[in-house]
Amino acid sequence: MNAPVSPIERLQLELPDLDWITDQSRVARLSQDFSWFSPVLKRDLQGKNADIVARPRTEEEIKRLVSSCARYSIPITVRGGGTGNYGQAVPLQGGVVLDMSGYNAFLWVKPGVGRAQAGIRLVNFDREAQASGWELRCVPSTYRSATLGGLFGGGFGGVGSITYGPLAAAGNVLGVRAITLEPEPQIIELRGTEALLMHHVYGTNGIVLEIEVGLAPAHPWLESIVTFGAFDSALNFGDALAHASGIVKKEVCFMASPVPDYMASLAEYLPQGCHAIMLLVAEFSEEPMLELVARHGGTVTFRKTAEEVRTSNRTLVEYTWNHTTLNALKIDKTLTYLQSGFTAGEHLEQVRRMEKLLGGEVLLHAEFLRNLAGQTTCTALQLVRYTTEERLNEIIEIFRANGVRINNPHVYVLEDGRAGGDLPADVMAMKQRFDPAGLLNPGKMRTVPQQPV
């Protein structure tokens, strides 16, 4: 008698109609994300693969998969587009990678609100919503491949956060539909603050099925590059534009020299050694934006209307946020990056001080935004000329000693990253409720819920 020998095989037999991926190279690829941006994570996460990947297309398929995994105690790692940088999608203890990209229906759009299944790619969400005059409030630079569930589970915000703040700001996420990882899975709608307890914990405290988000008016966005001869002029222009309440905008990205030199495919617009601001403002705000450029001594080297962007299918968005890092890594493999948050009001001073202290080794790439408290400030995704892990940690400590918050992107355990210590009790309570057996990518969260007696 040839009884199935492993829980994974039992799973496949029990759910033969599911779209399974078993080919080892494909499974390996679907067990990776962009954590290779970090030489540390690349080393630490090497070889961590799922046993199998499932790509369900319906809620019913997800429910059956989840039920079986709960009964056989098989770990599940939820995956969106695999564009995360923290090993979000890397299964630490094997099991099933739950690839959500097939569960991708756009559900509805109303004025200011839209809802879709978690696996929808952001570009597709926007295409649907824009037909009604609306679009996502903030998207990562990876919007072509990233999913809505991935943005919610592992993202922060991005292009648009200069107006709407991070995804976690009240009103940006209105609700999620989530499923418990239990033999008899429950499907529950969480609203507002409660929904946000599943945000940015990488799918470790619940599997999200649908997401309802606040939308922004889909303005025609003009894309421009403005270059400057001096670091301070570029920084001050970026800050002034970021604070200009009457200039409607979606993106203000500052690349200090020599970062622009790495953007090879834009070289004709970025004179060697320049400091550059890449920006998206509404076309109707171009005139006041240009006045601001002139006042700060900038030069507009690139200008594309919304229509030109649409027809060319190329956008500056794919040079901002972590695409800056990606583009630089294409040129110089020895680079890595950091993520830092500056104190609103002191941010310009902090940026200048750090440039003085570490310029040359740490290359400034800042993104202006409204923080969770609603203040206009900047964050940075600095490029770092990587030498050793020790030096990287030294650099992190220098930032921290200067009052700059670092969200270390070179660790993969939740408590070591942005959470910076214990996870909040309400986040853990959600874990207890939605993953009582601790099967969601075990190891990603150090703390595990109390087992029910």
Added chain:
Amino acid sequence: MNAPVSPIERLQLELPDLDWITDQSRVARLSQDFSWFSPVLKRDLQGKNADIVARPRTEEEIKRLVSSCARYSIPITVRGGGTGNYGQAVPLQGGVVLDMSGYNAFLWVKPGVGRAQAGIRLVNFDREAQASGWELRCVPSTYRSATLGGLFGGGFGGVGSITYGPLAAAGNVLGVRAITLEPEPQIIELRGTEALLMHHVYGTNGIVLEIEVGLAPAHPWLESIVTFGAFDSALNFGDALAHASGIVKKEVCFMASPVPDYMASLAEYLPQGCHAIMLLVAEFSEEPMLELVARHGGTVTFRKTAEEVRTSNRTLVEYTWNHTTLNALKIDKTLTYLQSGFTAGEHLEQVRRMEKLLGGEVLLHAEFLRNLAGQTTCTALQLVRYTTEERLNEIIEIFRANGVRINNPHVYVLEDGRAGGDLPADVMAMKQRFDPAGLLNPGKMRTVPQQPV
């Protein structure tokens, strides 16, 4: 031979087709504005009347009037809806009141931008723009009677400034068409920063014919009143809502007890002694707004959808900004008011400190907004139990000694008010260029331009 004896009579003879108002009581009424809010201005401006009022309907009529006045050296005082509080529309040395309300065509609307003649009432501008999905970014509570030219010439911002900042923030006013007061008047388009040199100087350095403004998406605005038992809870809720980047909003008004008790027509929604926040948020932001209310222990006592507001033709807007003062004055004639600006970041502390120091005599009514620098803070239009001018000035000094900026609304000379001293050189240069003979409401501006040699 009966030759005309006065320049005014000559003016009438020269321009017989103009819509002249000569009836003394009507001229007197059209020489007044809402400066009676201030007992000091009421006394100081008493009896200051024009000799005649002209109400032109075309640019050509304005041009001929201006030319004649220049030739006969007749002062002109420009008037919009007469809703100002600083004696903007009060002619200090007689002459002609140029009532712009007949010059009121809506010119055009494009995505994010609209343009109209200066005399258009704001309510009519919005009606036209809203048909295309757009509306004014900020309006005063007097939007039904105030004109676009009046808002530009004598206003600050208002409902909407919580998102777009004051009218003076770059991008809110894109351009104006203005006419010089000369025998051969020139008509000139001023853009951006240059246009703003004519902003908030009460029509003393140029006559504005048309105004082009940045527009906001016309969202369906929900109107709510939230009441609180404690001053601090209401203040903190207002501040949290003001800072909530993901909650789309148009108005956050804080009336500390006993101010709500004066809003007689809303008494059923304002329990005696309550502290109240009146707010407009987009209907799609209601859910996160209500979560914020719950977190701060507030009670929603009033809720009207955009459609309910539209059909009832009653709006909370007409209880905010200086309508709060107006409503309170209906109940208690001994009240007057102040205008103050708090320092962003320290504003809550300053508000609490001033309440402790002067509560009872100065009744807090604050309006949250983004200031010119783009920071979220609040301004206040406090009610003051008026006793004497000396005590009023003492109160002003107490505010100033505590770091709170006061724009004294009890003075009528420009340099004594918000300008606080000399007018900027570029504002004066504009005066020189557009009113070389100093005929625009002489006396309103203490400094007069150099006469050309």
